[in-house]
Amino acid sequence: MTSVNDGIRSAWPDHPAYEIYPVPCKGTARVRVGEVILAESTAALRLVETDHVERLYFPIADVRTERLEVNDHRSVCPFKGRASYWSYRSADATVEDVFWTYPEPFPEVAAIAGHLGVYHEKDGVDVEIETVWPDGRVSVNRFPAWGDQDDLVRLLDARPAGDGRFRAPGYHHRERDVVEGGQLLGEVIVAASRTVTDQRVTFASITFAKAASFAEPLDFAVEALRRGRTFSTLEVRASQQGRLIAPALVLLDAGSGDTIRGSEQMPDVAGPGDAAPYDMGVVGRDLRIVDGAYSPDPDRTGPPVIHAWVRFRDDPADPGLRSALIAQATTHWTIAAAMLPHPGYGEARAHVSLSTGPVAMSISFHDDARADEWLLYSTPAIWAGRGLVQGDGRVFTEDGTLVASYHLQAMVREMIPATEGKDATRAM
Numbered sequence: 001m002t003s004v005n006d007g008i009r010s011a012w013p014d015h016p017a018y019e020i021y022p023v024p025c026k027g028t029a030r031v032r033v034g035e036v037i038l039a040e041s042t043a044a045l046r047l048v049e050t051d052h053v054e055r056l057y058f059p060i061a062d063v064r065t066e067r068l069e070v071n072d073h074r075s076v077c078p079f080k081g082r083a084s085y086w087s088y089r090s091a092d093a094t095v096e097d098v099f100w101t102y103p104e105p106f107p108e109v110a111a112i113a114g115h116l117g118v119y120h121e122k123d124g125v126d127v128e129i130e131t132v133w134p135d136g137r138v139s140v141n142r143f144p145a146w147g148d149q150d151d152l153v154r155l156l157d158a159r160p161a162g163d164g165r166f167r168a169p170g171y172h173h174r175e176r177d178v179v180e181g182g183q184l185l186g187e188v189i190v191a192a193s194r195t196v197t198d199q200r201v202t203f204a205s206i207t208f209a210k211a212a213s214f215a216e217p218l219d220f221a222v223e224a225l226r227r228g229r230t231f232s233t234l235e236v237r238a239s240q241q242g243r244l245i246a247p248a249l250v251l252l253d254a255g256s257g258d259t260i261r262g263s264e265q266m267p268d269v270a271g272p273g274d275a276a277p278y279d280m281g282v283v284g285r286d287l288r289i290v291d292g293a294y295s296p297d298p299d300r301t302g303p304p305v306i307h308a309w310v311r312f313r314d315d316p317a318d319p320g321l322r323s324a325l326i327a328q329a330t331t332h333w334t335i336a337a338a339m340l341p342h343p344g345y346g347e348a349r350a351h352v353s354l355s356t357g358p359v360a361m362s363i364s365f366h367d368d369a370r371a372d373e374w375l376l377y378s379t380p381a382i383w384a385g386r387g388l389v390q391g392d393g394r395v396f397t398e399d400g401t402l403v404a405s406y407h408l409q410a411m412v413r414e415m416i417p418a419t420e421g422k423d424a425t426r427a428m
Helices: 107-112 149-156 181-193 319-331 334-339
Strands: 020-024 028-033 036-041 045-049 055-059 068-077 081-089 094-101 115-118 125-132 138-142 165-168 200-207 218-227 231-240 243-253 285-289 305-312 354-365 375-385 388-397 402-414
Touching: 020 107, 028 055, 028 094, 036 055, 036 094, 045 107, 068 094, 107 115, 149 181, 149 319, 165 181, 181 200, 181 218, 181 231, 181 243, 181 319, 181 354, 200 319, 305 319, 305 334, 319 354, 319 375, 319 388, 319 402, 334 354, 334 375, 334 388, 334 402
Parallel strands: none
Antiparallel strands: 020 045, 028 036, 028 125, 045 055, 055 115, 068 081, 081 094, 094 115, 125 138, 165 218, 200 243, 200 354, 218 231, 231 243, 285 305, 305 375, 354 402, 375 388, 388 402
């Protein structure tokens, strides 16, 4: 009996550690060419693969195959088998090889049987993932996205790895292989909360001493400097492959009732319904920017402040993970806010001609909040100069409750050319 894979030698026996795994795509995945919808599905698969860009696969029943033509192109993947291709042709547009399929995928990737993968890089092809929120609002992320909320929680989920030790996983290849500061801060908070389980993290301070690889796991060594019935102080040292990445101090509190109560008032800004949607590539995170102030346009100017509304699809039951999710977004805004008053500077220059990134961060947690309800991150940049910027932020619930406050120092300086012995893409 013949097979489309005849003559192909599978690479799996020689590379057993190679990873390809399907992840259900949460939301509605869609492929458009112009105004024509070629595929739409709530059962698409994200295919995550070692050292390859993520791909989106649609059940064949959810693809408008009547608008496509099978062509003569064939290709071979030593990990999947032989693929055949489909093109889209109309009076208005022609896109060759817009979809492909593996008629008989190797057993290791059997989940993609009966699916069509989409070539999202093709000119004229738009691939998106739509999330409908409980209040009826819709958020849309272009594919390939950074990932899903589940991927972010997985990264933050520092798990026990021995006495006083925790490990957070790496993730597959990214174009910029650097761990974000907010991710490190969140992982530190989770490790601390799982060390002293009967107290709540109320303060964390971290210094980002060295850039870390996104693809490699991170290790966290936790030492109790003072374990008390009311307060505990922990030192958390993040490392990767034996090298110190970020030292941190974390304060935990057993809690108390109010003796006095008061807080700063939430700024009078547009609500999430009147703020501009912004796609940062996390499916399951709804992000709205007041006045569209977080902009890649280097010629846009304004006051040095960014107000951003954020909510997640799911609220973690683990209080440490919930705090980590809230903390993770705090490192997003200060650098962009500091550049706003200065023409010719903007997010589009970050990691291209400007070396930018957080260098030190502290956060205090005040009242509790859910991650699946709107939170306002209000971040004024209070100083810029000498290659550094300083932000002084607040996190409020939609009803004005102050949830957290944070202080971030970051660098903004001209990129050092790689010819001078520095790898600019790994500047933290």
